[in-house]
Amino acid sequence: MPDVDLALLAQQNAEILEELRALRRDVAELKEQSGRPLDFERRNDPRRPNSLTQR
Numbered sequence: 001m002p003d004v005d006l007a008l009l010a011q012q013n014a015e016i017l018e019e020l021r022a023l024r025r026d027v028a029e030l031k032e033q034s035g036r037p038l039d040f041e042r043r044n045d046p047r048r049p050n051s052l053t054q055r
Helices: 006-034
Strands: none
Touching: none
């Protein structure tokens, strides 16, 4: 079994979580500024057609 540096993994995890928090803040700010749903939110919107290729 390979050696696992738990301290390094914990540090990397903390960095990833901080970056995720920053990205979530950015998304919230952009959402506030746009006043309309962002593309990734519209993906699950029931009003949206099932396929964009249908006309």
